[in-house]
Amino acid sequence: MKCQQCEKPATFHITELTGSAPQELHFCEGCAKTYLLQNDGSEPGDSSEIVKVLGGQVKLGKAAEELAKLDQRACPKCGMTFYEFRNQGRLGCPHDYSFFERELVPLIMNIHGEAKHVGKRPRGEAPDIDAQTELIRLRKELDEAVKKEKYERASQLRDEIRLIQQRPLAAAGDKSAADLPPQSSAPNEGETGSSAED
Amino acid sequence: MISIKLDELATRCGEWLRGQGPQSEIVISSRIRLARNLASFPFIRRCSDSDRVAIDKTFREAIGSVPAWKDLAYYNVAELPQIDRQFLVERQLISRELCEAQGARSVFLDAQETYSLMINEEDHLRMQVMHSGLDLESAWDQISQMDDWLADRVSFAFHNRLGYLTACPTNVGTGMRVSVMLHLPALVITQQIEKVFRSLAKMGLAVRGLYGEGSQAMGDFYQISNQITLGRSEEDLIKQVAEVIPVIIDYENQSRAFLIKESRKDLHDRVSRAFGILCTAQTISSEETLHLLSSVRMGIYLGLIKDLEIPTINKLFIHTQPAHLQKLRGVPLETADRNVERAIYLQDHLRRRDNGGAMGQN
Ligand SMILES: [Zn+2]
Numbered sequence: 001m002k003c004q005q006c007e008k009p010a011t012f013h014i015t016e017l018t019g020s021a022p023q024e025l026h027f028c029e030g031c032a033k034t035y036l037l038q039n040d041g042s043e044p045g046d047s048s049e050i051v052k053v054l055g056g057q058v059k060l061g062k063a064a065e066e067l068a069k070l071d072q073r074a075c076p077k078c079g080m081t082f083y084e085f086r087n088q089g090r091l092g093c094p095h096d097y098s099f100f101e102r103e104l105v106p107l108i109m110n111i112h113g114e115a116k117h118v119g120k121r122p123r124g125e126a127p128d129i130d131a132q133t134e135l136i137r138l139r140k141e142l143d144e145a146v147k148k149e150k151y152e153r154a155s156q157l158r159d160e161i162r163l164i165q166q167r168p169l170a171a172a173g174d175k176s177a178a179d180l181p182p183q184s185s186a187p188n189e190g191e192t193g194s195s196a197e198d
Numbered sequence: 199m200i201s202i203k204l205d206e207l208a209t210r211c212g213e214w215l216r217g218q219g220p221q222s223e224i225v226i227s228s229r230i231r232l233a234r235n236l237a238s239f240p241f242i243r244r245c246s247d248s249d250r251v252a253i254d255k256t257f258r259e260a261i262g263s264v265p266a267w268k269d270l271a272y273y274n275v276a277e278l279p280q281i282d283r284q285f286l287v288e289r290q291l292i293s294r295e296l297c298e299a300q301g302a303r304s305v306f307l308d309a310q311e312t313y314s315l316m317i318n319e320e321d322h323l324r325m326q327v328m329h330s331g332l333d334l335e336s337a338w339d340q341i342s343q344m345d346d347w348l349a350d351r352v353s354f355a356f357h358n359r360l361g362y363l364t365a366c367p368t369n370v371g372t373g374m375r376v377s378v379m380l381h382l383p384a385l386v387i388t389q390q391i392e393k394v395f396r397s398l399a400k401m402g403l404a405v406r407g408l409y410g411e412g413s414q415a416m417g418d419f420y421q422i423s424n425q426i427t428l429g430r431s432e433e434d435l436i437k438q439v440a441e442v443i444p445v446i447i448d449y450e451n452q453s454r455a456f457l458i459k460e461s462r463k464d465l466h467d468r469v470s471r472a473f474g475i476l477c478t479a480q481t482i483s484s485e486e487t488l489h490l491l492s493s494v495r496m497g498i499y500l501g502l503i504k505d506l507e508i509p510t511i512n513k514l515f516i517h518t519q520p521a522h523l524q525k526l527r528g529v530p531l532e533t534a535d536r537n538v539e540r541a542i543y544l545q546d547h548l549r550r551r552d553n554g555g556a557m558g559q560n
Pocket residue numbers: 003004005006007008027028029030031032
């Protein structure tokens with residue numbers, strides 16, 4: 001028997017059990033590895049399925065012009081465009097879930113049948129996620145500044161990054177608080193290591 | 199942080215193969231995995247090399263500052279030789295994805311091998327807890343505690359409506375995958391297994407065979423897990439998987455009883471031949487080994503083979519895998535040589551029990 005991907009003899013015979021009916025697959029060693037890598041044993045749901053669903057969903061009820069416009073929308077933090085997402089099925093950064101939320105919710109409904117998380121939340125005060133994802137943008141800009149040898153801008157960006165990183169974890173929206181020394185109510189970086197949970 | 203020599207690990211068995219948890223004749227292990235990402239970095243596929251290094255460092259510092267984790271072993275997976283990475287995959291301590299990926303990536307393991315923390319897998323962090331037998335509740339308590347310790351130290355990407363954010367939307371929400379691994383040889387022999395799969399699929403549960411070099415699942419081991427991760431609490435998702443397991447165990451037991459009743463001789467013959475080949479073969483592939491060990495494992499449970507225990511067979515399933523065999527022998531081996539070494543290893547561990555000593559070896 002030949003490998004179903006190439007001309008070599010098939011030495012790996014895999015029964016795929018994720019679909020509604022088991023499916024027999026025959027591969028040579030090389031192609032089997034590639035296949036298994038794309039379909040890691042513990043992970044149901046793969047990106048090609050998402051790409052399909054998303055493709056259908058987006059095209060449905062959207063004029064070509066409208067779609068072209070949507071495709072060009074890019075996440076302000078990581079630069080991922082909607083076009084890239086619907087072709088790869090993987091998101092670029094955590095902010096994409098907010099930035100593309102309107103387009104994502106139908107896809108998420110399709111996968112999970114729900115679009116609202118009801119499980120566990122990080123304990124303690126919620127960290128300022130927006131400031132955290134801002135680090136993605138700043139690092140990206142820093143990379144570009146260094147590449148273009150704009151060292152003054154790079155040094156500015158490094159300072160901005162450091163400022164955000166030095167904020168205590170639980171700092172809420174109030175940005176001015178970041179400049180003040182940590183208050184006793186907010187956990188100090190040095191103390192977090194010895195908290196009393198165990 | 200300490201680093202256990204992997205060669206030393208090879209001689210041991212790992213908690214999840216202890217074969218002692220609840221329902222452990224049929225349920226091999228219970229595993230819960232949580233996917234988490236740092237809010238301050240792109241998802242892995244969009245990371246630069248320096249991002250990956252920084253993520254690794256962030257987690258190393260956070261993990262290193264948890265008092266309960268001061269004895270964890272740390273492995274820089276990117277620098278491990280291929281055989282060592284393969285070895286960790288065979289032990290289910292790292293995923294195939296982490297094994298084969300490029301760039302900075304690592305794993306933390308506890309000495310009992312009940313949990314691992316993978317850094318720079320498909321998500322920035324994948325934690326897993328693995329217990330022997332059917333034991334999801336305590337696995338959840340343990341992993342939730344691990345999650346809390348880390349949430350005190352780093353900012354996880356969390357969205358008010360969508361929950362924990364993951365690189366792939368199939369994992370968003372709880373980021374949790376609950377899996378129970380079952381040994382179902384009688385359902386395979388009686389060809390009932392597909393029926394079971396179809397009904398599980400209708401319930402929104404995923405079933406996968408553990409892959410081997412064969413057309414059936416490796417050694418008749420199947421993994422059942424939740425398909426969705428959003429819109430239900432972790433407890434609900436765990437309950438959904440946990441509730442179905444006794445039903446499957448019941449099916450498997452009914453099938454075993456049916457085989458004993460209707461074709462006891464055939465079954466006894468099948469089990470005895472399997473045992474005979476494993477004890478006497480001079481060269482044997484890992485595919486054939488898995489297939490035969492599966493029959494022997496069932497035979498022990500049904501009382502058709504005496505003086506042999508299920509944990510011994512569990513250990514052989516792992517120790518006869520290619521990377522384990524090479525680790526145990528201490529030399530790299532080509533396939534043909536491995537097949538010879540595998541046969542010798544099986545003889546040593548299955549036959550030596552006749553003259554006493556060998557059972558207590560580990
Ligand atoms: Zn091929």
